[in-house]
Amino acid sequence: MALLALVRPVLLAAAVVALAIGIVAVLPPQNPSPAPAPAPAPPVAARPIVLPAPETSPPVTPNDFRGFQGFQANPAPSPPALPSEPEPPASDRYDLTLRLEKGDTIDKILADIDVGEADRKQIDRALQAILKKRRIAPGEEIRLEIQTPSGPSDMPTVLSLSVRPQPEREFIVNRQDDGSYSGEEKTYRVSPRIVRVQGERSGSLEQSGVAAGAPSAAMTEFIRALSYDVDFQRELKVGMKFTVLLEQLVTSDGKVTHPGRLLAGELALGKRTVTVIRFRPNGGADQFYNARGESVVRSFLRTPMDASKVTSRFGMREHPILGYSAMHAGVDFGAPSGTPILAAGAGKVTMAGYNGGYGLFVKLEHTREIGTGYGHMSRLGPGIKPGVSVRQGQVIGFVGSTGMSTGPHLHYEFYRGGRQVNPLAQKFAMQASVGGKDLASFKAVAGQYLAQLKNAPKVAVGKPDPQAAAVGD
Numbered sequence: 109m110a111l112l113a114l115v116r117p118v119l120l121a122a123a124v125v126a127l128a129i130g131i132v133a134v135l136p137p138q139n140p141s142p143a144p145a146p147a148p149a150p151p152v153a154a155r156p157i158v159l160p161a162p163e164t165s166p167p168v169t170p171n172d173f174r175g176f177q178g179f180q181a182n183p184a185p186s187p188p189a190l191p192s193e194p195e196p197p198a199s200d201r202y203d204l205t206l207r208l209e210k211g212d213t214i215d216k217i218l219a220d221i222d223v224g225e226a227d228r229k230q231i232d233r234a235l236q237a238i239l240k241k242r243r244i245a246p247g248e249e250i251r252l253e254i255q256t257p258s259g260p261s262d263m264p265t266v267l268s269l270s271v272r273p274q275p276e277r278e279f280i281v282n283r284q285d286d287g288s289y290s291g292e293e294k295t296y297r298v299s300p301r302i303v304r305v306q307g308e309r310s311g312s313l314e315q316s317g318v319a320a321g322a323p324s325a326a327m328t329e330f331i332r333a334l335s336y337d338v339d340f341q342r343e344l345k346v347g348m349k350f351t352v353l354l355e356q357l358v359t360s361d362g363k364v365t366h367p368g369r370l371l372a373g374e375l376a377l378g379k380r381t382v383t384v385i386r387f388r389p390n391g392g393a394d395q396f397y398n399a400r401g402e403s404v405v406r407s408f409l410r411t412p413m414d415a416s417k418v419t420s421r422f423g424m425r426e427h428p429i430l431g432y433s434a435m436h437a438g439v440d441f442g443a444p445s446g447t448p449i450l451a452a453g454a455g456k457v458t459m460a461g462y463n464g465g466y467g468l469f470v471k472l473e474h475t476r477e478i479g480t481g482y483g484h485m486s487r488l489g490p491g492i493k494p495g496v497s498v499r500q501g502q503v504i505g506f507v508g509s510t511g512m513s514t515g516p517h518l519h520y521e522f523y524r525g526g527r528q529v530n531p532l533a534q535k536f537a538m539q540a541s542v543g544g545k546d547l548a549s550f551k552a553v554a555g556q557y558l559a560q561l562k563n564a565p566k567v568a569v570g571k572p573d574p575q576a577a578a579v580g581d
């Protein structure tokens with residue numbers, strides 16, 4: 109309140125201009141997911157805040173795993189050593205992998221390595237015949253087996269060319285004995301495999317999970333499921349252990365096509381262990397439940413991020429920049445710049461842009477009575493602009509240090525009837541539990557997952573990547 113009041117006269121004009129420019133300047137060009145129509149706001153309950161049933165997180169897409177190379181648990185066996193000869197002849201065959209760059213064609217790639225025109229045409233024709241109308245996207249790897257020229261003027265011969273745009277599908281062109289080329293499409297069966305990843309917290313929980321071998325998307329989902337219940341600041345300490353159970357998809361030749369969907373997870377906090385279990389009730393969507401079958405979902409996230417610590421609480425304090433005592437009308441969460449900030453509840457964006465001392469700021473309206481505000485962002489989340497609806501847990505921006513701030517952190521405010529209240533003091537209602545006919549199947553699933561959290565095959569553990577955090581404002 110005071111922060112805003114003090115800076116308002118000085119910054120109002122600048123803020124208005126900056127807001128207008130800021131909205132235009134910081135918005136990403138595309139709007140990836142069409143936002144659902146805003147749900148009607150229900151009457152506000154007596155004390156615990158209840159929102160319309162939150163929607164499930166956006167589905168995990170292959171884009172979430174772009175660049176993922178698989179877990180490399182089983183390195184490809186090296187070819188058996190050939191019996192040693194006194195002077196082994198230099199091999200006249202070799203493998204070459206080339207990336208198709210933007211504007212490239214297979215013909216151009218082959219011409220670049222001096223493959224003769226007649227061969228290039230044949231290879232291209234054979235490949236088009238099996239690709240049909242499909243196009244090979246830039247960035248795709250083209251694997252070649254080449255025979256070196258036998259004389260100084262001869263051109264290299266392509267023995268085989270293959271491209272695998274999807275893990276379950278490979279297109280291969282082979283040279284025949286008569287020097288012609290023919291194409292072949294190979295498909296691989298894809299089947300699920302259940303694995304577990306174990307780690308301990310060092311840096312953020314998400315980083316710790318990725319370092320231990322879990323995909324980032326699964327860790328994000330785990331953190332979201334935990335965040336209704338776990339106070340990450342007070343409860344989650346360095347060294348605390350977690351296990352996530354993942355369902356990977358693996359092809360019949362051992363390639364991981366999906367690095368793992370979160371089935372269940374367990375986080376050991378000092379005094380208690382929090383368990384989350386994925387379950388789809390009859391006619392509903394996937395949700396996470398605790399071991400008793402109670403939904404983990406509450407109307408608001410306890411903290412709007414996987415933050416490392418609260419660096420400044422709600423109330424009167426000495427202002428670090430202004431230098432005198434003033435009301436701190438929110439809570440500060442210290443976290444590295446770029447840490448995703450999540451919508452605490454489902455709602456509508458009413459403000460997204462520069463706002464004086466708040467820097468880059470997002471305000472959400474959840475009901476007519478309840479709102480939340482997020483300050484000092486480095487940038488906005490994809491598609492975040494005034495008027496759009498957001499799901500609970502959707503990324504609305506990223507931690508930064510814009511506005512009146514001494515270092516990267518999130519300034520988080522909670523409004524009731526337009527007034528700031530202490531976000532950490534609010535009580536939020538729990539959503540429904542598994543019931544009726546679903547209960548028996550939930551118990552079976554939960555029993556299976558709880559056992560697999562202990563005994564499913566483990567993914568190879570990487571090295572934890574500790575990362576420093578936290579500055580105040």
Ligand SMILES: [Zn+2]
Pocket residue numbers: 420436438439440518519520581
């Ligand atoms: Zn603050």
